[in-house]
Structure formats: C-alpha cells, structure tokens
Amino acid sequence: KRPRLPPGPWRLPVVGNLHQVGANPHLTLRALAERHGPLMFLQLGSIPTVVISSAHVAQEAFRAHDLAFAGRPALYSVERISYGLRDVSFAPYGEYWRQARKVFMVELLSAKRVRSFRSVREREVASLVASIRRLAPSSSSSPIDLSRMVVSVTNAVTCRAAFGDRYEAAGGGRLHRVLEEMQSVLGGFCAGDIFPWLRWIHALDGLRARVERVFGELDDIYSQVIEEHLRGDCTSEHGDLVQVLLRLREDPTQRNTFGSMDQIKGLLTDIFTAGTETSAATIIWTMTELLRNPRVMARAQKEVRDAAGKKGAVEETDLHDLPFLKWVINESLRLHPPAPLLLPRETTEACTVGGYEIPAGTRVFVNAKVIGTDPANWSNPQEFRPERFSSGGDVRWGECFEFVPFGVGRRSCPGINFALAVVELVLANLLHCFDWEARLGKGEELDVEEAFGMVVHRKRPLCLVAKPYEYGKAIF
C-alpha cells in the first residue's frame, strides 16, 4: 500500500493553507502543529510543505534521510543576491556546495582560523564599549539603542574577516547601509516563493527594483575590494577571505569551482547574510532575557567581573573562565533561536518518515523554537533558567535533537565557532563594563515581541540605560 502524506489542515483552492500561516509563521505553525502533530503537511500556495515540530521526528528524519533533506529551495531574492546560488547557504545540494562549504570551514570558520581573528574581535568590541561610554558618560544619561550598535559590531567583525583592512576603504558606513537593506529584502515570505508562476509580480510590487538596487551596490563594493586585493594593496595581518578565494583561482585543482569573480562575490554575500544578523540577534535576545531576570544578570555579571578583575575589559583568554555565561547564551538560543524555522530545506528525493510519505521537491521547515520549548524534553520550558545546561558538559551541536538553533545534519550551520566567539566577547564586555537598566513604567516588564524575518529580531529595538562600571575606565 502506498504511504500517505503526513496529516495537516484542510486547504482552500489555490492558496492552500497560506491563510492559516499568515505573517508570523513561527507562531502560527506552533498552533497548527499542536492540532495536527509534529510531522505536518501544508500546501503553501503551489509549494508542498512539511513542518517538523518535535525532536523525535527530527531525529528520525535526519538520522535516516539526511541526504533526502539536504536540498534548499531557490528563493527569489536570494537567487539574485547570491549571484545565481553561488553561495553555501542556498546552493543546491551537490559538488559545488560541497567544495564551497569546505573552503568556508577550512579558511574562515575552523577553530584555528576563528582564533586568528582574535585581534579583529577585540578591536571592534573595544570600539563598541568606547562608543557606549561616549553616548552614556554617566548613569543619568539617556537610553541608547543597543540593537543598532550590536548589529554594527557583528557586521564590522565579519567585514574585517572577509575584506581585511580594506573594509574601511570599501566605505564601512555604505556597506552597513547596504547590508541592512539586504536583510530587509531577504526577510519574510514573498509571493514569488509561494507561487513561482507569480514571480512577474515583483516587477510591479517594487521587490525586483529593491533587489536590483542592493545587488548593484554590493557588486560595486565587492569589485572595488577585489580590485584592491589584486593590485596587492591589501596587507591584513590575519589573511582575509578575499585573499584566500583569489588564491584558489590560481590553483589548477580548484579553478573549475572557484574560477569566476561571481563565485567569489556569491560567497562573500553568504558570509554577510548568514553571519551578522544571527549573531547580533543572539546578543540582543540574551541582553533582553538578562534584564527580565535580575537574578541571572547578577550571577552572570559577578562571574565576568571576578574573571576580569580590575582589568578594564574582558579579553578572549578570560572567556574560558565563564561557564555560566555560556549557559546563559544557550538558554537564550533555546528560547529565542534567531532562525526559528532554520533555513528552509527541499527534499532531493522521496522518503518515508513515521510511516508517511514525503515526496521529492517538498519544502521542509524544522521548528527549532517549538522543539526547544517542548515540555516533553524541557521542564518549565518558558522559564529562563541557564542552570539547566549545567550538567552534561558542552552541547554537542548537531547531535542533540532537542536543541537545534544551529540546525541539523549536513546542512547545519558551519559558523558556530565564529558566531560564539563574537557573541561571548561582546556580552562579557557589556556585562563587565556597564550596569544596565530598561526604563519602564511602574509594573511594566521588558517585552519579548518578535518581528518575523529570515532572522527574528525584537520588534522594537532594545533601548537601555548604560551605567559605566567602576573598573571599566581603561578599555583595552
């Protein structure tokens, strides 16, 4: 007997289940899964879709059929900005993806390479602390927009790792603006991704023009940076990604894969889309939860201040002594995974999960947020309680299906080391150098309202009063 599709809600003609998903899919999909189960079938416009909402189903799907789930859909905005999917994140599963991911892993994201960017991180974090001091010289200063400042730091760290010292020459400010606009065109569902035959509509609704504008500006910046590297004007002490990619062009074994400039540019875009907003959102959600939980804030600050002592700043070598801070970050990633539905997958072949058929070409969402707050695996799941990570040692990312903020299987995030290095250093310094206060009305609590996008941020920026801490005077 032919297996059936997984259960799911009734669908309307043409739109299918689209009207039930709405503008906040990570929330509506939770409610739908509660009714229809942890393996659910939806028809989103013309796209057959499966949503996985439990650790148990994720484990069964990815242990037995990792390859079948290793594809990605070709999304409208991503296709153009990644130079025709010449990236890692959205490249179709195959040889190009494998080679490109290997280059990322070895040349940019390995533990050794991440360590080599230490001075980049320390410099950018020092500059963040100095900016906050300038804006908030005393405890009676006005609140500062921490969300904005944190995105600038994560952008700057990624830009320096990718471009080396040419980052400022590339016009740091202009690049930030373009990257912001890029995140906005990539955010959310667009009609052309749900009804591929409707892609023409983006000529009318303005999306095509926005994508073209961002693409043009990015291309301009990349061309300038690559040109300077080719002229030999680049002297970064740690070696940067552009240098590495240009060297690969000279290598006869790699030339076929990385021969064209478009390939280099596609990979650069990937680093910015995958790496900056995700890390910034993690920092901001962690600060949000610390402010909502003064007991946890006090313990985290004590740990950091004990480790750094009278030093004006926390250095990377101090981070080894901060186990509590690491649990705090894990707890934040559990409650607020920046990519709550991971990145969409598309099945490369048909497979059977839990006795149900998943046809080839099905779009797949894994609901990391629901999995991380499933009462079957987490006690009092909505409570922010970092101590729950105290037993069992470090999390083994990718092997623990109850906690998947970085995804699962062969397409899981390769940037974990790179991300956590900057997230930990920024947070440690924010906690060491300042005391923080959210100026709220009587009885009011700091909110956790979300704005949906490929990366889920706070709906409103995190604006806080920063009170300089006594030992924080001599920064670095």
Ligand code: HEM
């Ligand atoms: C806290 C920060 C981060 C979070 C929460 C995060 C999360 C994720 C998630 C959920 C995925 C999709 C995984 C899947 O489909 O199973 C992903 C993929 C990816 N991430 Fe990250 N990420 C972060 C930081 C970074 C950084 C800093 C980089 C690089 C500089 C990076 C590079 C990538 C790439 C290239 C992919 C695509 C992998 C592939 O398709 O083979 N990420 N990330």
